[in-house]
Amino acid sequence: MAQQVDLIIHNAAQIATCASAGRPKRGDALKDVGLITGAGVAIHKGIIKGVGPSAEILSRYTAPNLINASGQAIVPGFVDSHTHTVFGGDRVHEFEMRIRGASYMDIMAAGGGIVSTMVHTRQESKNNLIRSASRRLDQMFSLGSTTVEIKTGYGLDTVNELKMLEVIAALDQQHSCRIVPTFLGAHSVPPEFKDKSNGYVDLVIDEMIPAVAEWYQSSHFATENIPFFIDVFCENHAFNVTQTRRILEAGLAAGLRGKIHVDQFNSLGGLDVALDLGLTSTDHLEVTTEAGIERLSRSDTAAVVLPAVNFNLGLTNFAGGRALADAGSIVALGTDMNPGSAPCFSMPLTMAIACRYVRLEPAEALNAATINAAYALGLSNKIGSIEAGKAADLLILRCDDYRNLTYLLGDNKVQTIIKDGQIIG
Numbered sequence: 001m002a003q004q005v006d007l008i009i010h011n012a013a014q015i016a017t018c019a020s021a022g023r024p025k026r027g028d029a030l031k032d033v034g035l036i037t038g039a040g041v042a043i044h045k046g047i048i049k050g051v052g053p054s055a056e057i058l059s060r061y062t063a064p065n066l067i068n069a070s071g072q073a074i075v076p077g078f079v080d081s082h083t084h085t086v087f088g089g090d091r092v093h094e095f096e097m098r099i100r101g102a103s104y105m106d107i108m109a110a111g112g113g114i115v116s117t118m119v120h121t122r123q124e125s126k127n128n129l130i131r132s133a134s135r136r137l138d139q140m141f142s143l144g145s146t147t148v149e150i151k152t153g154y155g156l157d158t159v160n161e162l163k164m165l166e167v168i169a170a171l172d173q174q175h176s177c178r179i180v181p182t183f184l185g186a187h188s189v190p191p192e193f194k195d196k197s198n199g200y201v202d203l204v205i206d207e208m209i210p211a212v213a214e215w216y217q218s219s220h221f222a223t224e225n226i227p228f229f230i231d232v233f234c235e236n237h238a239f240n241v242t243q244t245r246r247i248l249e250a251g252l253a254a255g256l257r258g259k260i261h262v263d264q265f266n267s268l269g270g271l272d273v274a275l276d277l278g279l280t281s282t283d284h285l286e287v288t289t290e291a292g293i294e295r296l297s298r299s300d301t302a303a304v305v306l307p308a309v310n311f312n313l314g315l316t317n318f319a320g321g322r323a324l325a326d327a328g329s330i331v332a333l334g335t336d337m338n339p340g341s342a343p344c345f346s347m348p349l350t351m352a353i354a355c356r357y358v359r360l361e362p363a364e365a366l367n368a369a370t371i372n373a374a375y376a377l378g379l380s381n382k383i384g385s386i387e388a389g390k391a392a393d394l395l396i397l398r399c400d401d402y403r404n405l406t407y408l409l410g411d412n413k414v415q416t417i418i419k420d421g422q423i424i425g
């Protein structure tokens with residue numbers, strides 16, 4: 001007898017399951033999206049019950065709600081594994097400066113960049129930050145991101161970093177997107193600690209980390225087993241290798257999981273720290289050395305590539321994603337959505353850039369944007385693929401071949417979004 005479920009999607013031209021049995025994809029598996037043609041999926045109480053050939057799904061399950069996805073491809077909801085979506089103000093003025101020839105580091109050294117966004121973010125009320133970030137999430141969600149990681153890092157004092165975390169928690173409760181929180185108090189040294197960066201590092205370690213760890217324990221994220229990360233920007237004009245290690249060790253000791261912005265403009269040695277500490281992900285990697293790629297590829301740390309940044313900055317030294325993939329790294333993608341270096345809402349555009357400039361194949365880009373991005377957030381057992389037991393987050397596309405996501409540019413191929421089994425848009 002057929003089992004009753006809430007929803008069946010049948011007759012899909014193809015389902016790219018990105019199935020991985022909870023593991024990240026690397027090597028040959030990274031090129032395999034687990035394609036099923038003429039496929040169907042059964043969903044009950046927000047969870048995927050079965051996926052397979054359409055006829056088989058229709059014989060095993062029955063549902064009051066049926067969607068005929070004839071001529072359409074289905075993929076997992078995208079996981080945007082690296083963003084700075086909560087901020088005040090904008091940086092359109094710096095965008096013009098850069099076009100006229102100023103570099104990102106010039107602007108940063110002149111007090112622009114992260115610090116200018118910090119000033120606006122400190123001034124904004126919690127409600128205004130929720131409103132503006134929610135509008136950005138609307139865009140990201142409509143482009144297929146069903147899970148979005150969001151970092152703090154524009155407060156840069158204890159009160160405002162906690163304010164950003166409260167904004168992030170409110171967004172998770174109010175918005176259709178699933179949100180994963182990251183504490184990035186070590187994003188930049190705030191002006192009040194100019195030339196006293198070790199003093200700021202002490203503040204991060206002695207005051208902020210205990211405060212945010214306590215905040216997390218009493219938040220709904222802890223109750224729902226959504227991980228909480230610490231992140232550090234290891235770079236000139238930000239935090240050196242010694243400071244980076246101190247902050248990450250303190251965060252890990254307080255129970256947070258670890259991420260790092262590393263090797264974006266200069267390879268300072270932060271990657272070795274990240275691998276010594278077994279961080280969940282290392283992000284950017286534009287200037288990572290061959291030895292670094294080798295070491296990263298032998299580890300279980302995800303390599304998060306953010307190609308919308310250099311695309312936006314007009315730079316040509318994209319991360320060695322091809323070399324990382326060939327060496328067996330767990331390559332993942334994120335937009336790095338932020339007001340300065342990547343005002344980019346779109347995972348499909350990020351994937352399209354990754355294919356062209358990082359030379360990932362369409363299948364690799366899809367796995368990097370789903371199951372491996374979920375791994376980079378410590379959630380690969382819950383989201384990121386269309387497999388029985390996973391949260392039912394999936395996208396029904398306006399095309400019959402998932403490769404159109406990366407082949408076509410500037411077009412939104414997402415027709416229907418299913419998040420936790422609910423049909424939204």
Ligand SMILES: [Zn+2]
Pocket residue numbers: 082083084261336
């Ligand atoms: Zn970033």
